[in-house]
Amino acid sequence: MTTIDPPFDAGLQPERTLLAWRRTGLSIGVGGLLFIRFAIPELGPVAVGLGILGLVLAAIAYVDAARRYRRAHAHLTGGRVHPSPAVPVMLVAASVAVFAVACGIWLGVAA
């Protein structure tokens, strides 16, 4: 992220989007840790597996956001169109949906 060229936008939109991905990645990671902490009594190794999966996803989202930020910056300052964020967007959405179902299964077992 050590770009010395001027930003694409005075409002720092690409930078703010990078930071939004970071806090979302961190939130997913915390969610994975909390799931391990609270679902172990009922789900055991399944809880650990799902939690670790969440942590891995969070790490990938965090790192990939930096790569995509550099790419977006290069495209936008180079007069090219903004690259589609659809693949990571869909992956994160699908993962959180799966996580929601896992929470539902946990609730069913715990209640």
Added chain:
Amino acid sequence: MTEAGRRDDRVDGTHRFPAWVYRDGAEPDPRFSLANERTFLAWVRTALALLAGGVGLEALKIPSLDGPRLAASAALLVLGLLAVVQGWIGWARTERSLRLARAIPGPTLGVVIAVGVLVAAGLVVIGSLL
């Protein structure tokens, strides 16, 4: 493909995914696309917060009657799922609307989620007072 769509491909040289979002219209101001991306991420964090609330109520055994607490927990988990669905659909529909210079679609599931959170909160309060 529209004339504007072909113009975009000349700038970019590739077809962007998903095609149904990027096929029509003209390239919007990239700042709007970036804002749209951040709105999706805000929905993801909202979904995570709802899920954490749903799991937390039951895992921490918040002092309340078992029935209403369980119902509130289940409701929050369903709302978390709806929030992330809204995030994805909203991102795609908004991006498409930006390209077509149409009005941005409202958060369709937003009302359902707002009412649902209100109901879940009401259940917890009633359960803890009875």
